[in-house]
Amino acid sequence: MNDERTPLSTYIEPEITGARIARQWAAMESRGLPGPETRSRMLLAGLYVAPLCAALGLFAWFGWPQFGARSLALGASVESAEQPVSVHLRDGSSVELAAQTRLRMLRDQQDAVEFELLAGRANFDVTHVEGRKFTVSLGGARVRVVGTRFELVRSERPEGALLQVSVSRGVVEVRRSDQPGDVRKLTAGETWSALIPRASKEATAANVLPASAANPEQPKTATPETVDQDEAEAAMADDSEAYDATLGDHEPEVKAVRGHAALLRMRARSVFQRANLARRAGQVRDAESAYAELLRRFPRDGRAGVSAFELGRIRMDVLGDPSGAADAFGRALRLSPDASFREDALARIVVARDAMGQTAACRAARDRYLAGYPRGVHAVSLAARCK
Amino acid sequence: MKLAVQSKSPTVAALPAPSDAALVVAARNGEKWAQEALFRRHSRLLNGLAYRLLGRDEDVDDLVQDAFLAALRSLGSLENPQAFSAWLCSIMVRTAHKALRRRSMLTRLGIRRGTPIDPDEVVARTAAPDVRAELSAIYAVLDRMQPEVRLSLVLHRVEGLSIPEVAERMSLSISTVKRRLAVAEKRLSRFMPEREGSTRPDREKADREKANRESGRPS
Numbered sequence: 001m002n003d004e005r006t007p008l009s010t011y012i013e014p015e016i017t018g019a020r021i022a023r024q025w026a027a028m029e030s031r032g033l034p035g036p037e038t039r040s041r042m043l044l045a046g047l048y049v050a051p052l053c054a055a056l057g058l059f060a061w062f063g064w065p066q067f068g069a070r071s072l073a074l075g076a077s078v079e080s081a082e083q084p085v086s087v088h089l090r091d092g093s094s095v096e097l098a099a100q101t102r103l104r105m106l107r108d109q110q111d112a113v114e115f116e117l118l119a120g121r122a123n124f125d126v127t128h129v130e131g132r133k134f135t136v137s138l139g140g141a142r143v144r145v146v147g148t149r150f151e152l153v154r155s156e157r158p159e160g161a162l163l164q165v166s167v168s169r170g171v172v173e174v175r176r177s178d179q180p181g182d183v184r185k186l187t188a189g190e191t192w193s194a195l196i197p198r199a200s201k202e203a204t205a206a207n208v209l210p211a212s213a214a215n216p217e218q219p220k221t222a223t224p225e226t227v228d229q230d231e232a233e234a235a236m237a238d239d240s241e242a243y244d245a246t247l248g249d250h251e252p253e254v255k256a257v258r259g260h261a262a263l264l265r266m267r268a269r270s271v272f273q274r275a276n277l278a279r280r281a282g283q284v285r286d287a288e289s290a291y292a293e294l295l296r297r298f299p300r301d302g303r304a305g306v307s308a309f310e311l312g313r314i315r316m317d318v319l320g321d322p323s324g325a326a327d328a329f330g331r332a333l334r335l336s337p338d339a340s341f342r343e344d345a346l347a348r349i350v351v352a353r354d355a356m357g358q359t360a361a362c363r364a365a366r367d368r369y370l371a372g373y374p375r376g377v378h379a380v381s382l383a384a385r386c387k
Numbered sequence: 388m389k390l391a392v393q394s395k396s397p398t399v400a401a402l403p404a405p406s407d408a409a410l411v412v413a414a415r416n417g418e419k420w421a422q423e424a425l426f427r428r429h430s431r432l433l434n435g436l437a438y439r440l441l442g443r444d445e446d447v448d449d450l451v452q453d454a455f456l457a458a459l460r461s462l463g464s465l466e467n468p469q470a471f472s473a474w475l476c477s478i479m480v481r482t483a484h485k486a487l488r489r490r491s492m493l494t495r496l497g498i499r500r501g502t503p504i505d506p507d508e509v510v511a512r513t514a515a516p517d518v519r520a521e522l523s524a525i526y527a528v529l530d531r532m533q534p535e536v537r538l539s540l541v542l543h544r545v546e547g548l549s550i551p552e553v554a555e556r557m558s559l560s561i562s563t564v565k566r567r568l569a570v571a572e573k574r575l576s577r578f579m580p581e582r583e584g585s586t587r588p589d590r591e592k593a594d595r596e597k598a599n600r601e602s603g604r605p606s
């Protein structure tokens with residue numbers, strides 16, 4: 001018989017792991033956490049809403065104004081120099097251009113908006129509009145958007161253009177101009193990249209069929225030597241002859257991208273190794289700059305979190321820069337929220353804030369530490385902080 | 388890893404972990420770490436409750452996220468921050484109610500194909516045979532009940548809440564909860580013809596008396 005004091009719920013428990021909790025939290029973050037709830041914010045919202053309602057009423061009565069064409073002329077291109085540039089569209093969408101980026105508007109109609117990324121890196125935050133197509137072409141590929149946030153990178157290389165699409169919210173479709181049947185659907189967190197060889201890129205830019213399509217007798221190497229970077233990574237993981245045998249006609253393509261992906265990984269690894277060697281040799285400035293370089297150049301690399309943590313340690317322990325250290329520890333936690341150094345990073349943020357005399361931030365950081373590690377190894381020492 | 392600066396006084400005691408109230412205040416101010424700390428602290432409670440209310444694991448993640456985001460968005464309406472836990476459970480119950488109603492509608496329209504709950508999967512193998520039999524009977528009939536009826540039943544019989552507590556959690560009157568429980572028990576009785584001993588009736592009688600006392604009615 002069941003004990004009256006033991007609720008039956010104790011016999012029905014799901015499998016709850018740290019990874020599952022982390023996944024749930026990450027999903028909530030991507031859906032958007034609410035900001036501060038303040039009375040003034042609500043008042044401010046009211047102040048915005050009232051004129052907006054009035055404007056909507058007027059628009060409904062007199063018709064919707066067509067002011068979009070005046071804000072950015074067709075064919076006009078926006079170019080950022082050394083500083084990033086923001087472009088806001090009339091529907092609320094926005095584009096953040098990183099330094100040295102060029103973007104051109106190809107079409108601006110009620111049912112279709114089209115941009116072309118000519119060079120550089122651009123972050124799109126697109127508002128969903130029913131019945132409207134939002135596309136971005138980047139020389140050799142087109143990205144169709146529903147309503148989402150994503151980043152495009154186009155960098156010119158001697159062998160062609162390296163294109164990269166990273167989705168942080170929603171869904172996009174990537175369609176290669178030279179392979180119309182090859183449509184990839186990317187969801188949040190997914191990345192697609194391809195190296196479009198120069199000859200093929202020029203052909204697609206001039207709306208000419210690729211050489212291989214025009215002349216079927218051409219060898220297969222004339223087709224774009226690209227596959228997804230993810231596929232290349234997977235291919236690299238299984239480097240057996242048996243795997244190569246399954247590639248068939250795609251073998252040259254896969255091997256070409258394999259080389260590129262391997263190069264990127266090797267570069268990240270070599271920067272990380274350089275940083276570690278410098279740190280062990282006591283060359284802290286070199287170590288600091290190498291860790292910072294890895295974070296700047298390879299922010300998605302698996303070593304980025306630990307690099308940020310080591311960067312913070314150097315800044316705090318050797319360079320006496322608590323502000324830079326706090327930033328680095330914060331970044332380490334964002335990059336690797338469940339890493340083994342989490343507890344230390346949280347504790348070190350407290351110490352850094354304390355050293356900067358930021359009492360309120362110090363207390364908040366201490367509360368954060370104690371919330372996660374009430375009996376942690378730093379709990380006692382942190383109690384004396386933030387005075 | 389060792390911190391650069393250690394406490395000067397070895398006798399300083401560790402501070403207690405921040406209370407729910409402190410975390411709620413920080414979370415209201417948009418402090419992301421406090422929102423995360425609240426989630427991590429209550430994640431087991433949320434996941435467990437979601438699992439028991441749904442009876443299956445597949446939709447638990449979505450339900451937990453929906454409920455916690457709803458809670459964060461309405462933190463401003465929480466009058467007693469120390470009562471965060473109970474308040475969060477109420478939100479979970481309301482969110483589960485919506486999800487079950489939506490699911491039920493989609494199933495009726497033929498858009499969703501419902502897979503029946505497998506009581507053997509749900510109930511822990513460590514449960515005593517009589518407990519296992521009782522829980523299996525409950526979960527075998529849950530999907531055949533109206534969402535509001537099944538929620539009342541799970542909160543009362545599985546979570547072990549009293550009738551006034553169920554009423555509070557579901558924002559209903561005590562008499563409405565009693566009515567729903569009566570419907571649930573009637574349906575359940577077809578699957579549990581033999582009630583073991585007098586424990587359950589006794590407990591139900593005690594619940595009824597407690598509910599009457601709290602609602603000011605004579606027993």
